[in-house]
Amino acid sequence: MRRLTFVFPGDLARPTGGYGYDRRIIAELRDMGWTVETLSLIGAYPFPTDRERAAAAEAFAAIPDRSLVVVDGLAFAVLPEIARTHARRLGLVGLVHHPLSHESGLNTAAIRTLHESEREALACARAVIVTAPKTSKLVVEEFGVDAGVVTVAEPGTDRFGHALGRGDPPVLLTLGSLIERKGHDVLIDALKRLTDLPWRARFVGEASDPEWAAMLRERAAGLGERVTFAGPTDNAHHELLGADIFVLPSRYEGYGMAFTEALACGLPVVGCPVGVLPDVLRDGSGTMVPVGDVDALERALRDLLSDPKRRAETARAAARAGSLLPVWAETAHRFGAALERVAP
Structure with a gap:
């Protein structure tokens, strides 16, 4: 039975x-x-x-x-x-x-x-x-x-359609629990170097490690309302479909479902070569940067934020990669x- x-x-x-x-x-x-x-x-x-x-x-x-x-x-x-x-x-x-x-x-x-x-x-x-x-x-x-x-x-992945990618300013989405492994501290340090460009960032995920989460909020305080700690969500696809770029510089992942969900929604992906990302990020669908490398993360995000045409091309490549999952x-x-x- x-x-x-x-x-x-x-x-x-x-x-x-x-x-x-x-x-x-x-x-x-x-x-x-x-x-x-x-x-x-x-x-x-x-x-x-x-x-x-x-x-x-x-x-x-x-x-x-x-x-x-x-x-x-x-x-x-x-x-x-x-x-x-x-x-x-x-x-x-x-x-x-x-x-x-x-x-x-x-x-x-x-x-x-x-x-x-x-x-x-x-x-x-x-x-x-x-x-x-x-x-x-x-x-x-x-x-x-x-x-x-x-x-x-x-x-697996669901097919809920693709993000429109029309944020004004562009929305950077990071989706994952606020724990050290997810590398949000590296992302915040990169964002501090990108204040000359228009963007908003949404940190979506539960504060599984309250002390680490508090440190992240303090670290991002100087960025003001450009950064939102949105807490957990029971509708990740709503967040993905409303974003322009997905970024998660994890130090380690067993798999990394957020990456494949982002690709399935046609979002350009920026992350590190951990978990499934090296296997699914193909044909210009995003960028991988070394773990913990703030300089490389800043460059990858700057390239996408400063060039709407490239961002659109990367989004189309992401949608193609997502369709193969x-x-x-x-x-x-x-x-x-x-x-x-x-x-x-």
Whole structure:
């Protein structure tokens, strides 16, 4: 039977790429005839307390024998003891958006702990589903996962039309949680050098790290009303369709759904060679700059902001690149096929 339990930490409605992927996969699988039950684990993941770990253990113990269980990596990677306990009676499937030890801002001890924890948990999974080919290589080479149990199910894209690109002044959109890994600090420093040009910038995303978010607002204070911290959104496509340029100088991405969504909306993209961007940014659809390079980011944005003709040409190239990306139904079929191969 096509039946599974999908486990994730916290609120599935959180406006992040990882949770967005989970929501969409659940919806698509249900459309394909799967019965999907959801199980939310309460706690401060990826660093749950002992009490929160105990609650998670009780939740897993209540799942019936021979159930197929998909566990989001934000929880699975830090619950190796639960994975070991239930590996025989449940069909555990680990979903890896990106290894937790690759997150920015961690100290050496946290990196080591998360790496070993995720390695132990993944060893208990009957299948591992990753969202990018590069992540597939990582889980095999760094975490010892058998390549034969790994499936790549890249995020899909929707087709909501293309941005008109007629902002006056042009709108720079950055879409992502306000965390160190996303490189918003580099973007703000580049924007400070572009005050001779007309533009507005919208920073859309939740303040997942409140201290980092506060630092960003302070850093951007001198730019006044030209910069808006809009908070999270449940309608990213509305933001994308209202923008002229998409920019996100991430230091690291497991995939980077915001980049592909921007291309699907026909937006010129400026980012760094991380995640999926080197694979999808083709034929003049945008610019990649080195990670952390304020000078290069300033030049890339200046070229697009100061030349409307070039910006329009880049937008058309972005739309062509976006049309080649997979849709969510394709992603769900790959995901579902991986589940069927290991169902108890």
